[in-house]
Amino acid sequence: AQSVSQHNHHVILSEAASLELGCNYSYGGTVNLFWYVQYPGQHLQLLLKYFSGDPLVKGIKGFEAEFIKSKFSFNLRKPSVQWSDTAEYFCAVNLNTGFQKLVFGTGTRLLVSP
Amino acid sequence: DAGVTQSPTHLIKTRGQQVTLRCSPKSGHDTVSWYQQALGQGPQFIFQYYEEEERQRGNFPDRFSGHQFPNYSSELNVNALLLGDSALYLCASSRDRGITNTGELFFGEGSRLTVL
Numbered sequence: 001a002q003s004v005s006q007h008n009h010h011v012i013l014s015e016a017a018s019l020e021l022g023c024n025y026s027y028g029g030t031v032n033l034f035w036y037v038q039y040p041g042q043h044l045q046l047l048l049k050y051f052s053g054d055p056l057v058k059g060i061k062g063f064e065a066e067f068i069k070s071k072f073s074f075n076l077r078k079p080s081v082q083w084s085d086t087a088e089y090f091c092a093v094n095l096n097t098g099f100q101k102l103v104f105g106t107g108t109r110l111l112v113s114p
Numbered sequence: 115d116a117g118v119t120q121s122p123t124h125l126i127k128t129r130g131q132q133v134t135l136r137c138s139p140k141s142g143h144d145t146v147s148w149y150q151q152a153l154g155q156g157p158q159f160i161f162q163y164y165e166e167e168e169r170q171r172g173n174f175p176d177r178f179s180g181h182q183f184p185n186y187s188s189e190l191n192v193n194a195l196l197l198g199d200s201a202l203y204l205c206a207s208s209r210d211r212g213i214t215n216t217g218e219l220f221f222g223e224g225s226r227l228t229v230l
Contacts, residue, residue, distance in 0.1 A: 004156075034218065036221075042223070043117075043118075043204075043221045043222055043223040043224070044157070044204065044206075044221040045221070046218045046219075049218060090156050090157070092156075099162065099169065099170055100145065100147060100162070100206075100208045100219055101147070101159050101162065101170055101172075102149075102157070102159065102219060103159070104149075104156030104157045104158070105156050106154070106155055106156045107154075107155075107156050
């Protein structure tokens, strides 16, 4: 079965620190990759997505992610985090079967201290 | 432009009871998916509805059933509730594009179900 692994369950950073959240998936075929964010008290919303083309994708709020096919990875990065980035981050994979069925990781809870 | 709306936001049931959760998709969307998010876990796919039919199903028992109405809104029904059904139930909508569908999902804020 397809699975998504997020290695860090809790991350605590100070403002201006750099962020990298790991995501690996297990599936050998073509995939679409997503990072969703859930701010406290809010719904899940899309941060960025990769479908094809340039493996380095840029999302909202200064986030970016790099798809490395050989490593089955899609790590999320941000050069300098802000207190407002405190949230839970979910990596998700959609097998490119034409249907929107996402397999999510367990999430990483990020706390940014001012 | 209304996003995905879900009701109720919170509810408490006892074991053995039945529950119905409701979802209205984002305007212009015709596909509704339901996910279960247990505490400390990522959302898990329950099923997806398109054209009033269940199109895909995740690894959930038959106690979980759903329906989609002509206006694309949807219901999730869970029968014979177990303690382990306590979770946040998320509805997500999208616009189907057939075999080339690669669009994102738009999520509602969820219905938090507690089973006592």
